[in-house]
Amino acid sequence: MSTQKPEHSSSPIQPEKRIRMLMLVTLIFVLAGLIWTAWWFLRGQYRIETNDAYVSGNITPVNDQTAGTIRKVLVENTEFVNAGQVMATLQANRSQLALQQAGAHLAATVRQVRKDFAKVTALQQTVSAKNAELHKLSSDLIRYKQSLPSGAISAIRIEDTQNEIAAATAQVAAEQAALKGTQAIVAGTTLQTNPLVRQAAAQFEQADIQWQRRVVRAPISGYVAERAAYPGLMVHPGQRLFSVVPLNDLWVVANVKETAMRHVRPGQRVQLTSDYYGGDVHYHGKVLGLLPGAGSAFSILPPEDASGNYIHIVERVPVRIALPAAELAKHPLRPGLSMVAEIHWTPSQKRSVLKPLTTIPVRGYQTAIYSGELRRAQQHAAAIIGDNT
The missing domain is CATH 1.10.287 (Helix Hairpins)
Structure with a gap:
C-alpha cells in the first residue's frame, strides 16, 4: 500500500493582511505628499536655486613698469606676500643711463x-x-x-x-x-623756481621714478599666482609678471535665470554650498546687487538679435552675493570655485533692485607702494640743484 505525501505550497496572503499593507503604503504616500505640500507652501516656493555660481575676487596684476632684463625673482606661486614686498629686480641699464x-x-x-x-x-x-x-x-x-x-x-x-x-x-x-x-x-x-630748472628737474624726476621701478613690488598683500617672471627675460612696460590674489575679500556671482529674477532683491538671505567642502559646509551670504545686464550683454561677442536667425533662450542675470568674513576665514575659498546658491525670498521684501548694498572696503581699493617715489625723486633733484648752485 503506497502512501502519497501531501503537496506543500506557499499559502496565499490573507485578504485582510493585504488590505492593511495597501493602506499603510497609501498612508505613507499621503503623508509624504502632505509634508512636501506644506514645505512647498511654507518654504519651497520662496527659494531660488542655481548651480551656475562661482567664487570671484580681486585678482591684482603686477605689471612691469620700466624696460629692462629680469635679474632676480624672489617669490613663487602660492607664496604669501605683503604689500611692498620685493618680488623681482631688473637690470635696467637703459633706465640708469636715462x-x-x-x-x-x-x-x-x-x-x-x-x-x-x-x-x-x-x-x-x-x-x-x-x-x-x-x-x-x-x-x-x-x-x-x-x-x-x-x-x-x-x-x-x-x-x-x-x-x-x-x-x-x-x-x-x-x-x-x-x-x-x-x-x-x-x-x-x-x-x-625758474621754469627752465623746473622743466629739467621734472625730466630728472621722471627718469628717477623709472629707475626706482626697476624693483618690482607687491601692490597689495595676498597670494602669488601666474608667475611669468624668469631671470634673463627681457620685459617692457605693461607686461604682466605676477598676479596677487587676496583671499580675505571674496564674493559669489550667481547666474540666475531671468524667469526667476522678479523675486530677487538686494538684502535677501542666500545659502551657499561649495563642492570644495561638500554639503557639510554652508555659507550664509546676502544679495548685494544685480549686474545691470544679462551675462550675454557683457560677452566679447554680444548677440545680434536683428540678424533674422534669432533663437529665444532663457538668459541669466549675474547676482553679486556677499560672503561672511568669519565663515570665509574658517573655510577659505579660491576664486573660480563652483558654488550652489539658494536665495530665500519673501513677499514682504520690496527693496528696489536699483538700491544695491554693494560697498567697497572702508579705505577703498588702494596701494601705497608708489606714494614715496616722487618724494625721493624730488629729493635727488634738489640735491643736484644744490650741488650746482
Missing part, C-alpha cells in the same frame, strides 16, 4: 640759469655805463655849441660828437634789449 643723462642736463641747466642771473647784473651795469657815456656826450655837445661862436670849438668837433651820441644811443638801446631778453628768463623767479 637717469644719468637727465641728471647731467639738470646740472647744466642750473649752471646756465645761474649764468643768466649773473648776465642780468652785468647787462644792468653795462646799460648804466652806456647811459653815463651818453649823458657825458650830450653835456659836451651843449658846451661845444656854446663855444662855437667864439671859435674855441670847430664845427667838425660838434658833428663828431653828434655822431658819437647817435652811436651811444644805439648801443644803449641794444644793451637794454639784451637786458630785457635775459630778464624774461629769470625775472620773478629764483634758481629753484
Whole structure:
C-alpha cells in the first residue's frame, strides 16, 4: 500500500493582511505628499536655486613698469606676500643711463640759469655805463655849441660828437634789449623756481621714478599666482609678471535665470554650498546687487538679435552675493570655485533692485607702494640743484 505525501505550497496572503499593507503604503504616500505640500507652501516656493555660481575676487596684476632684463625673482606661486614686498629686480641699464643723462642736463641747466642771473647784473651795469657815456656826450655837445661862436670849438668837433651820441644811443638801446631778453628768463623767479630748472628737474624726476621701478613690488598683500617672471627675460612696460590674489575679500556671482529674477532683491538671505567642502559646509551670504545686464550683454561677442536667425533662450542675470568674513576665514575659498546658491525670498521684501548694498572696503581699493617715489625723486633733484648752485 503506497502512501502519497501531501503537496506543500506557499499559502496565499490573507485578504485582510493585504488590505492593511495597501493602506499603510497609501498612508505613507499621503503623508509624504502632505509634508512636501506644506514645505512647498511654507518654504519651497520662496527659494531660488542655481548651480551656475562661482567664487570671484580681486585678482591684482603686477605689471612691469620700466624696460629692462629680469635679474632676480624672489617669490613663487602660492607664496604669501605683503604689500611692498620685493618680488623681482631688473637690470635696467637703459633706465640708469636715462637717469644719468637727465641728471647731467639738470646740472647744466642750473649752471646756465645761474649764468643768466649773473648776465642780468652785468647787462644792468653795462646799460648804466652806456647811459653815463651818453649823458657825458650830450653835456659836451651843449658846451661845444656854446663855444662855437667864439671859435674855441670847430664845427667838425660838434658833428663828431653828434655822431658819437647817435652811436651811444644805439648801443644803449641794444644793451637794454639784451637786458630785457635775459630778464624774461629769470625775472620773478629764483634758481629753484625758474621754469627752465623746473622743466629739467621734472625730466630728472621722471627718469628717477623709472629707475626706482626697476624693483618690482607687491601692490597689495595676498597670494602669488601666474608667475611669468624668469631671470634673463627681457620685459617692457605693461607686461604682466605676477598676479596677487587676496583671499580675505571674496564674493559669489550667481547666474540666475531671468524667469526667476522678479523675486530677487538686494538684502535677501542666500545659502551657499561649495563642492570644495561638500554639503557639510554652508555659507550664509546676502544679495548685494544685480549686474545691470544679462551675462550675454557683457560677452566679447554680444548677440545680434536683428540678424533674422534669432533663437529665444532663457538668459541669466549675474547676482553679486556677499560672503561672511568669519565663515570665509574658517573655510577659505579660491576664486573660480563652483558654488550652489539658494536665495530665500519673501513677499514682504520690496527693496528696489536699483538700491544695491554693494560697498567697497572702508579705505577703498588702494596701494601705497608708489606714494614715496616722487618724494625721493624730488629729493635727488634738489640735491643736484644744490650741488650746482
